[in-house]
Amino acid sequence: MGQDSNIFSGLEDLGFTDISNIEIYKKPEKEKESEHKNKPKLTEDMFLYDKEITCPVCESTFSARTVKTSGYRMKKRDSDFYITYEIINPYFYDVILCNTCGYAAMKADFHKLRQFEIEGIQKNIASKWHGKKYPQIYDINIAIERYKLSLLNYSIIDSKASKKAMNCLKLSWLYRELGDTKNEELFRKNALIGFKDAYLNEATPIYGMDSFAIMYLIGELNRRSGNYDEALKYLGDVITSRIANKKIKEIAADQRDLIREELKNAETTEDISDADTTENKKKEGLLSKLFKSF
């Protein structure tokens, strides 16, 4: 500020006495700020509405906070399919929970219950459920709690592996958002167990994924867990498939390249240290396998 007022000093005698506030450069940030003030600020609440739901377990009716279609504003997609959205995070509202009986499931599964599953929930969930009042806007910790309730329901009635796997994967994503790597890994490992089971035993599509997308995902989750051998096996099967679509083959190749790079770096470090440990031999074995396969 003080500097600005000195810029035109010395010109007073020439008739310019009131020029201390003149800026030589316009400040676009200021202009943008005032523009923003005129536009209505977008809030999470604007993208939510209450949807009336009838619980398939206790038949009570309740309203579920639901994200409007216009709220799905994608910002970026991670290599394990996690999508970051602008303004509102739709994953926060993915679990539908009946506050009367405690039945919870992800939106895609909520109404798909068989009679014996309903009975299982009545016996093992509803009988214990205390009830909880949630605020109108959910945060990440509420979302995690609701996904855990949903996972508990799936586990109690022994739902398909794919359901438990997807639920675990979403918990893993939320823990990543929190920077909690320990829990991210815990739920990623559990997701991996379920997706491998689903890949072998369930019909596709699974949550919109065909069998190649599932194979890719298993490969990528293995890569993230440091299981390079198994990751390369699944990614390789996608890459060499004749019928997988081009897009999934491309992203599989990208992730395979990341592993190759990682292994190359590990090899270089070994060369420098010139150590001949069992671990090094293991890595070499993995490398030769890698270059034979592709």
Ligand SMILES: [Zn+2]
């Ligand atoms: Zn209910």
